[in-house]
Amino acid sequence: MNSKKIDNISVDCVVFGYDINAKSLNVLLIKRYLESKTTQEVLVNDHVLTGYHVHKEETLDQTATRVLKELTGLTDQYKKQFKAFGNPDRLTSKKDLLWIENEGFNSRTITIAYYFLLKTEDVDLENNPYSATWFPVTALPELGFDHEKIILEAYKDLKVKCLSEPIIFKLLPDKFTINEVQDLYQSILGIEIDNRNFRRKLINKKYIIALDEKQVGVSKKPAQLYMFSKDVYDKVFEKNYLISI
Template sequence: MNLNKILNLSVDCVVFGYDTNTKSLNVLLIKRYLESEKGSKILVDDYVLTGYHVYENETLDESASRVLKELTGLSNLYKKQFKAFGDPDRLKHEKDLIWVEHEKFNLRTITVAYYFLLKTEEVDLKSNKNEAKWFPIGDLPDLGFDHEQIILEAYEDLKIKCLSEPVIFELLPDKFTINEVQDLYQSILQIEIDNRNFRRKLINKKYIIPLDEKQIGVSKKPAQLYMFSKDIYDKMFQKNYLINI
């Protein structure tokens, strides 16, 4: 297999996951750490998105899927290519220059950014070799390169996307309550939604299927569970808002 890298072209992956317990939209980041040769000084200590060079025999989509699988072990997830980042100075902050020299990166690397949607519980962080960690979108750590900009632009794109397509169901368990859907919309859009209005609109959607099941293991009154039917949605899909909030 030809694994020759295109030295000035990479992909970066913004991995979004939603935690139904904390009701927070999170981003999966990996540790970037470098000490001096004698180990007496920490040169770089922050977090970055997962990403890598594109191989000569790959499409951009194939590169992004490969990088995502290497990080999470997962494939066939929702992904969207949303922008290319090519500012001449995007790798030239002081700590980034140290990292670039150590890793022999091309200073004029252009990256094509994707975002992925998955369920946080699907990722095994305990055995992750990259020291991956979830961070709330509103509480990001110190980031390398231009990755804060990439994350925030991915987030803005996701806000728009979740109003026109049912992508939020990629972030929820297969069986969910109406309140969990509402909490997720509120977390992404950073707005308050009228509960009664939202519930009425959602349960009237033919692709939201009520199940003969209720929550288990909750201290309060268990709520009705529902599931999303992609088959029904695809059959009736029209280019309009999923839910008018």
């Protein structure tokens, strides 16, 4: 047994990634698979979030950062702790109990949930040690434990947060078009946004900086590129920071 581990406290991480080409908000999941040792019958075959028990010398934030680094190799990404999940029966389905018995961990585990924001292309899936896969948040596969609930709670929080803080720019390239910002908002919020009204509101914000550059390598007319300035934003911060959608 790992003496550093707190047996009944874990951190689960919802890793959101935006695919700018597919215009899709995705969640990074890993495969959970278990066969019977005697009959080779498949006992568990689904997907889960990545999570680990908290180590005794760690803060919760440090555990979450460790989870992300082991899963993606990335550090210094936007993260938010959004909820604790401690329902006594959260890990008591038949599949979950089989998995718990095989892995030897506490069935009464309380998890602290975080979500991270990053770009899908920043994760090297080909060499990923966990065989991680991106799934659209609107088309999740069969999930183990209470991880569907955790993902949906994270998604709900993200929808609110993206309208009050400039976190969406963590999901976009450093240089982006207005249409790409609109596509991202539509992907997160699940709504259609009036293009002309959105463009007018966005380009009037001082922290959206027009660049002397346009798209390259596109078949249609190249669009103007912009960048988000955190320095300017910090100086002109308003409670409702960006737009009313």
